[in-house]
Amino acid sequence: MSGKNLSTVSLFSGCGGLDLGFVREGFDIIWANELLKDACDTYELNIGKHIVHNDILEIDLDEIPKADLVIGGPPCQGFSGIGLRKPDDERSELVWNFFDVIDKVQPRIFVFENVIGLKSARLPLLAEDGTPLLDKNGKAKKSEKKVIDELIEKFEDLGYDNLEVLVLNAANYGVPQRRRRVFIIGNKLGITFGSPVETHSETGSATTQKWVSSFDAISDFGPPVDGAPDEGIAMYSKAPDCEYQKLMRDKETKVKHHTVPYVSPSEKKIIPYIKQGGNYMDVPDEEATKRILGFKESGGRTTTYGRLHPEKPTYTINTHFNRINIGQNIHYAEDRIITLREGLRFQSFPDSYEIMSSTKRNYYLQIGNAVPPLLAQAIARMIKSKID
Numbered sequence: 001m002s003g004k005n006l007s008t009v010s011l012f013s014g015c016g017g018l019d020l021g022f023v024r025e026g027f028d029i030i031w032a033n034e035l036l037k038d039a040c041d042t043y044e045l046n047i048g049k050h051i052v053h054n055d056i057l058e059i060d061l062d063e064i065p066k067a068d069l070v071i072g073g074p075p076c077q078g079f080s081g082i083g084l085r086k087p088d089d090e091r092s093e094l095v096w097n098f099f100d101v102i103d104k105v106q107p108r109i110f111v112f113e114n115v116i117g118l119k120s121a122r123l124p125l126l127a128e129d130g131t132p133l134l135d136k137n138g139k140a141k142k143s144e145k146k147v148i149d150e151l152i153e154k155f156e157d158l159g160y161d162n163l164e165v166l167v168l169n170a171a172n173y174g175v176p177q178r179r180r181r182v183f184i185i186g187n188k189l190g191i192t193f194g195s196p197v198e199t200h201s202e203t204g205s206a207t208t209q210k211w212v213s214s215f216d217a218i219s220d221f222g223p224p225v226d227g228a229p230d231e232g233i234a235m236y237s238k239a240p241d242c243e244y245q246k247l248m249r250d251k252e253t254k255v256k257h258h259t260v261p262y263v264s265p266s267e268k269k270i271i272p273y274i275k276q277g278g279n280y281m282d283v284p285d286e287e288a289t290k291r292i293l294g295f296k297e298s299g300g301r302t303t304t305y306g307r308l309h310p311e312k313p314t315y316t317i318n319t320h321f322n323r324i325n326i327g328q329n330i331h332y333a334e335d336r337i338i339t340l341r342e343g344l345r346f347q348s349f350p351d352s353y354e355i356m357s358s359t360k361r362n363y364y365l366q367i368g369n370a371v372p373p374l375l376a377q378a379i380a381r382m383i384k385s386k387i388d
Contacts (some may be wrong), residue, residue, distance in 0.1 A: 011072030015042040015366035021376025041356035061104040061234035073113035112184040121147040161185035172198040173378040176217035194377035234258035258341040261322040277309030308332035319368030348374040
């Protein structure tokens with residue numbers, strides 16, 4: 001068995017970030033599935049026509065081909081109900097469906113990806129009839145058992161005894177973003193994969209490069225253009241002056257999706273007060289909104305109303321990076337929100353990658369939900385090397 005051309009099935013594929021990393025390492029993705037039509041269009045344009053647009057709950061499992069590897073991660077909202085298999089709880093059913101596909105396809109290896117909160121999430125306490133017990137506020141009471149322990153038990157029930165739980169920071173693999181994710185990797189080959197070899201670290205070392213900074217990530221872009229995300233072509237402002245820019249640009253001479261998101265007049269007044277690497281705390285009280293004053297009083301929320309620091313990676317790119325009040329989305333040197341193309345750069349998508357979308361919202365959903373391709377590629381490279 002060789003890592004080259006390993007047949008792969010992809011679930012919850014999104015716009016293709018996880019898949020792109022595996023394709024780059026020679027894995028053969030023979031079947032993929034995604035519910036969002038715009039994401040399917042993006043995937044088909046950039047990766048291939050093997051993606052099926054349909055609700056995974058409605059797909060006949062017999063339609064999914066046998067494969068050596070299954071990759072993907074169901075939406076995290078469903079983990080609160082992992083202990084239940086209720087036909088009227090679609091979120092919970094998505095999680096169970098992942099197990100159904102693994103059971104049907106019987107891959108030799110699987111890669112299960114999700115948010116860092118999975119590590120600490122706990123299962124609900126259940127009544128005798130199997131329904132969650134609620135507290136006085138109507139929220140489900142939590143048991144002492146963690147969701148991730150339940151997942152591991154389910155995978156073991158399917159015959160995967162070689163299970164590894166990895167917590168990986170995308171910044172340690174050349175992505176200009178401090179994005180931590182959980183990966184569960186299981187196999188029936190008796191292999192211990194371990195973590196991918198880190199290529200970067202915060203300060204750099206004898207064996208690693210320094211984290212890719214926000215400046216290195218996007219400083220070669222020229223001025224953003226006006227118009228809709230799929231309108232207008234922007235030019236680069238200079239030749240690439242670091243390895244990351246060379247990698248992202250490849251042979252591109254111009255870029256799409258480099259358009260300025262809308263910012264309200266009240267938000268435009270706030271942005272100049274926020275320093276590099278700063279947040280809502282930099283806004284003077286006399287200029288602050290009630291929301292910001294409330295944040296100041298309660299504390300926390302490091303990245304709320306955040307501005308990038310040119311010498312550091314950004315924090316997690318989320319599905320609302322067109323807003324200043326959710327995430328570190330203000331340009332480090334210009335008083336504006338980062339563009340879609342800059343968001344793609346922070347996710348490590350190459351400049352040739354185009355996003356197809358019928359709505360403005362779905363551009364940001366696709367990019368923010370994606371697994372950074374460079375992180376995915378590090379995992380794929382590790383799997384291939386151990387198999388070979």
